[in-house]
Amino acid sequence: MRTYLKHAALLALGRFRALSRANVRFRGAFSSFEEAAAHVRPGMLAGYDHDAVTDVSKELMQQVPLWDYPILYWLERLAPEIARIVDAGGHIGVKYRAFRPYLDLDRIDWIVYDLPALVKAGHAQVRPQDRTLSFVDRIEDAPAADVLLASGLMPYLDEPLVDLVRRLRAPPRHILLNKVVTRDGPTVVTLENFGMAEVPYQIRSAAEVPAALATLGYDVIDTWTIDSLAHRIQTHPELGRSTYRGYVARLRNALPRGGEEMSGEF
Numbered sequence: 001m002r003t004y005l006k007h008a009a010l011l012a013l014g015r016f017r018a019l020s021r022a023n024v025r026f027r028g029a030f031s032s033f034e035e036a037a038a039h040v041r042p043g044m045l046a047g048y049d050h051d052a053v054t055d056v057s058k059e060l061m062q063q064v065p066l067w068d069y070p071i072l073y074w075l076e077r078l079a080p081e082i083a084r085i086v087d088a089g090g091h092i093g094v095k096y097r098a099f100r101p102y103l104d105l106d107r108i109d110w111i112v113y114d115l116p117a118l119v120k121a122g123h124a125q126v127r128p129q130d131r132t133l134s135f136v137d138r139i140e141d142a143p144a145a146d147v148l149l150a151s152g153l154m155p156y157l158d159e160p161l162v163d164l165v166r167r168l169r170a171p172p173r174h175i176l177l178n179k180v181v182t183r184d185g186p187t188v189v190t191l192e193n194f195g196m197a198e199v200p201y202q203i204r205s206a207a208e209v210p211a212a213l214a215t216l217g218y219d220v221i222d223t224w225t226i227d228s229l230a231h232r233i234q235t236h237p238e239l240g241r242s243t244y245r246g247y248v249a250r251l252r253n254a255l256p257r258g259g260e261e262m263s264g265e266f
């Protein structure tokens, strides 16, 4: 009875917020990326791929908040076997800039893959010290890498992880994912309010990413949650709190760098 009443109260609160058009960060609950995109409010830009969106949260993303430390730990630990990283959803190179004081990036080729507007902004903002930073707006154009990093990409990615990874030239030995937003229950897509834009934002079923990594032939060797980022969709609080997760996965049967052969197919 108490659970039922709580659910009903959350439902009523959410619908009231939706009807009152409250200025909330997360609005709506849709079954697909396309359905969410179709509900962007008139007058708002839709999605990430716009010049006006490239500065949103840029300063924050160039810092190293607590939730970046597992990634930093693994990049440092794997550094002897990393010559090249593909940073999918790497924005203008925000994590390259943030991690520079902690990693010897002069010996790591760091390729950001992002949407065209971000790649354009990234090129325009390259600094003289960003010697090993480059950009592609098609992941197929990135050379084979030792690590695929996708930090903060998964909520915004409009294709399955399996498809993204299969578009790489070769399977990287390690995949590092951070800020993967998950929930207990089916995947839900909401709209994140960026002020001038609304961006489809996927809260994935918790089983989805581990299943994708297994399909791709990877073993998950580390995982964590980021409790401080958990949130509810303000217009649909009855759907529960999301859980932010990170994963490190290693390609099964891959030999260490310098070994004779590496599994070249998914």
Ligand SMILES: C[S@@+](CC[C@H](N)C(=O)[O-])C[C@H]1O[C@@H](n2cnc3c(N)ncnc32)[C@H](O)[C@@H]1O
Residues within 6 Å of the ligand: 048, 049, 061, 088, 089, 090, 091, 092, 094, 095, 113, 114, 115, 118, 150, 151, 152, 153, 156, 157, 158
């Ligand atoms: C929240 S930012 C993450 C920035 C940074 N990696 C971090 O961890 O702070 C998400 C990034 O994903 C990019 N993105 C969204 N959809 C994408 C897609 N289909 N392919 C590549 N990048 C995408 C956005 O343009 C944006 O730069």
